[in-house]
Amino acid sequence: MSANPPELKVIFLDIDDTLFGTSDFVVEARTKAVEAMIARGLKAEVPEVLQELAEVVAEFGSNDDHHYNRLMKRLPESATAGANHDLLVVAGVIAYHNAKWKKLKIRPEAEALLRDLAATDLRLGVISAGLVHKQMEKLLRLGVDRFIDHKLLFITHEVGIAKSNPRLYTRCAEVAGVPTDQVMHVGDHPYHDVDPANAAGFRTVWIRGTGKHSKNLPKTEPNHILDDFVALRGLLDEEYGIPLERRNRG
Ligand SMILES: [Mg+2]
Numbered sequence: 001m002s003a004n005p006p007e008l009k010v011i012f013l014d015i016d017d018t019l020f021g022t023s024d025f026v027v028e029a030r031t032k033a034v035e036a037m038i039a040r041g042l043k044a045e046v047p048e049v050l051q052e053l054a055e056v057v058a059e060f061g062s063n064d065d066h067h068y069n070r071l072m073k074r075l076p077e078s079a080t081a082g083a084n085h086d087l088l089v090v091a092g093v094i095a096y097h098n099a100k101w102k103k104l105k106i107r108p109e110a111e112a113l114l115r116d117l118a119a120t121d122l123r124l125g126v127i128s129a130g131l132v133h134k135q136m137e138k139l140l141r142l143g144v145d146r147f148i149d150h151k152l153l154f155i156t157h158e159v160g161i162a163k164s165n166p167r168l169y170t171r172c173a174e175v176a177g178v179p180t181d182q183v184m185h186v187g188d189h190p191y192h193d194v195d196p197a198n199a200a201g202f203r204t205v206w207i208r209g210t211g212k213h214s215k216n217l218p219k220t221e222p223n224h225i226l227d228d229f230v231a232l233r234g235l236l237d238e239e240y241g242i243p244l245e246r247r248n249r250g
Contacts, residue, residue, distance in 0.1 A: 005239060005240045005241035006181070006182075006203065006239075006240060007182050008122060008182055008183075008184055008203065008236075008240050008242065009122065009123065009176070009178040009182040009183065010122065010123045010124075010125060010152065010173070010176045010178055010182065010183045010184070011117065011122055011123075011124055011125070011183075011184045011185075011186060012124075012125045012126060012127045012152070012154075012172060012183065012184070012185045012186070012202075013114075013124065013125070013126050013127070013144075013148075013185075013186050013187070014126075014127065014128055014185075014186065014187030014188060014189065014192075014193050015126060015128040015130075015135060015138055015139065015142075015144075016128070016129075016130075016138075016188075017188040017189070017209065017212065017213065018110075018186060018187050018188045018193075018207050018209075019106050019107065019110050019142060019144060020104055020105060020106055020107060020110075020138075020142060021107075021209070022212070023212060024103060025099065025100050025103035025104055028099055028103060029095075029096045029097075029099035029100040029103065030050055030053055030054075030096065031046060031050065031099075032095045032096065032098070032099040033053075033068070033091075033092040033093070033095045033096035033099070034046050034049045034050055034053065034092065035095070036091040036092055036094070036095035037049070037068075037088045037091055037092045037095075039091075040083065040084075040087060040088055040091050041082065041083035041084070041088065042075070042079060042080065042083055042088055043078065043079050043080075043081075043083075044075060044076075044079040049071070049075065049079075052071055052074055052075060053067065053068075053071050055074075056070045056071050056074065063130060063131050063134065068088075068089040068092040068093055068096075069089050071092075072085050072088060072089055101141060104138070104141060104142070105142070106142040106143065106144060107228070107229060109228060109229040109230045109233075110229040111143070111144075112229075112233075113229045113232060113233050113244075114144065114147040114148075115147060116233075116244045117147070117236075117242075117244070118146070118147040118148075120242060120243070120244070122242065123149045123152060123176065124147055124148040124149060124152070125148055125149055125152025125153065125154065125172065125176065126139065126144075126148055126152065126153050126154065126155075127154045127163070127168065127169070127172055127185060127187075128154070128155050128156070129155075129156045129162070129163045129192060130155060130156065130157060131155070131157050132155040132157055132158040135155045136153075136155070139153075151175070152172070152175070152176055154168070154171075154172050154175075156168065159171065163189070163192035163193070163196060164191060164192055164195075164196055165196060166196040166197070166199035166200040167200075168196065169183075169185065169196055169197045169199075169200035169202055170200045173200065173202070179201075180200050180201035180202050181201050181202075181203070183202050183203065184202060184203040184204070184205060185197040185202045185203070185204055185205070186205040186207060186232065187205075187206070187207065188206070188207050188208070188209055188213055188214065189213045190206065190213060190216045190217055190218035190219075191216070191218065191219070193206065194206045194218035194220065194222045195218050195219050195220050198218075198220040198221075198222065199220070203223050203224075204222040204223050204224070205222065205223065205224045205225075205226055205232060205235070206218060206222040206224070206225045206226070207226055207227070207228065207229075207232070208225055208226070208227060209227060209228065224239075
């Protein structure tokens with residue numbers, strides 16, 4: 001531990017690709033969706049439908065509510081003729097969500113650390129991009145809501161400021177009632193989690209991991225670059241003097 005560890009009052013966490021890996025479930029869930037549609041009369045091969053679906057998501061964004069409707073409109077007539085389009089859409093959506101929620105689990109080392117942090121004086125919050133109910137559902141299904149201060153839950157569509165804007169981070173620190181240099185943000189996205197939080201004066205942790213954003217470098221230097229929550233535990237203990245009981249070890 002350094003002689004005078006920086007004081008930390010609040011730690012904010014990103015959700016997607018930080019608390020769990022999104023790439024872990026997306027391919028499998030989409031495949032299950034397409035298989036369910038084929039089982040109900042879609043006449044196409046899985047890879048070609050997956051390709052079209054990937055294009056729909058890329059064009060309309062991951063928060064669009066009509067991926068499977070759009071997919072049906074774009075597939076060749078020969079693939080969809082004779083089938084009940086609405087039935088196929090709903091079959092796809094159900095299969096996607098079933099597979100997703102089965103697979104979507106918090107990383108065990110992240111859960112262990114959050115549990116231990118929740119027992120300290122530090123307050124934990126969330127800063128996440130997306131639709132508010134969708135992100136809340138993730139928090140609840142991951143079981144993270146138990147560990148965080150519910151007043152410190154900031155979802156961009158609800159706040160009205162995007163993650164790329166440092167004002168989002170400034171606002172979060174204001175609501176928490178602490179100076180930004182006593183706040184840490186932990187996330188995977190170089191331009192959404194690192195650069196704007198740096199600009200706001202936060203202590204920044206870039207969980208580089210293996211997520212889809214790990215290949216791009218932030219434009220500004222994060223305070224810490226870590227592989228995972230095991231390393232974060234070590235960092236908080238050694239550099240920030242946060243005493244963590246290791247109740248979840250062994
Ligand atoms: Mg993320």
